[in-house]
Amino acid sequence: MAIRLGDDAPNFTAETTEGTINFHEWLGSGWGILFSHPKDYTPVCTTELGTVAKISPEFKKRGVKVIAVSVDPMDSHKGWINDINETQKTTMNYPIIADPDKKVATLYDMIHPNAIDNMTVRSVFIIGPDKKVKLTLTYPASCGRNFDELLRVIDSLQLTSKYKVATPANWKDGEDCIITPAVGDAEAQQLFPKGFTTVKPYLRYTPQPNR
Numbered sequence: 001m002a003i004r005l006g007d008d009a010p011n012f013t014a015e016t017t018e019g020t021i022n023f024h025e026w027l028g029s030g031w032g033i034l035f036s037h038p039k040d041y042t043p044v045c046t047t048e049l050g051t052v053a054k055i056s057p058e059f060k061k062r063g064v065k066v067i068a069v070s071v072d073p074m075d076s077h078k079g080w081i082n083d084i085n086e087t088q089k090t091t092m093n094y095p096i097i098a099d100p101d102k103k104v105a106t107l108y109d110m111i112h113p114n115a116i117d118n119m120t121v122r123s124v125f126i127i128g129p130d131k132k133v134k135l136t137l138t139y140p141a142s143c144g145r146n147f148d149e150l151l152r153v154i155d156s157l158q159l160t161s162k163y164k165v166a167t168p169a170n171w172k173d174g175e176d177c178i179i180t181p182a183v184g185d186a187e188a189q190q191l192f193p194k195g196f197t198t199v200k201p202y203l204r205y206t207p208q209p210n211r
């Protein structure tokens with residue numbers, strides 16, 4: 001059964017390259033990203049895992065823990081990490097779940113047999129501090145993901161969880177936000193002391209409130 005936005009992120013216990021974890025305990029009280037890759041020792045996956053290691057300070061700054069998963073076994077992950085470090089000029093700094101019995105892959109519906117047989121597709125789940133799923137993404141094996149986009153989404157999710165705003169197309173941290181339609185103009189004046197611009201009654205921009 002597919003996991004939808006707002007669902008509880010299923011919990012599991014798994015072996016990882018950094019030891020056994022209970023997923024919810026490992027997440028703790030912060031944000032998390034669980035992402036799958038199809039197969040160890042493959043080119044696109046190597047660039048993806050290396051990229052995430054390189055930008056891990058950005059995730060840390062935002063209080064986000066990252067964990068990868070594929071159906072490859074532990075010895076494969078451990079050997080492949082050397083290749084990731086060597087070819088991507090980085091040091092792996094987050095765990096990879098070994099899921100040869102497909103427990104996590106099945107729980108999170110990461111195997112799409114009509115796309116690739118017996119391997120996980122490129123799934124992403126962003127999980128909030130309340131352990132609810134805030135974002136899902138599914139990419140084919142042929143397309144490496146844009147992890148800067150995940151940072152952008154995290155910025156939006158964290159902002160909109162605290163303020164009555166939404167973020168427009170292609171928004172980036174620091175840019176103007178949209179006041180959510182449920183907020184009337186009188187309340188908006190209270191909530192957004194920097195003011196707002198009304199383009200249409202339903203389209204009102206305000207400077208990013210936490211800047």
Ligand code: BEZ
Binds near residue numbers: 038
């Ligand atoms: C890759 O990471 O390059 C890849 C993995 C599985 C299938 C196709 C490509």
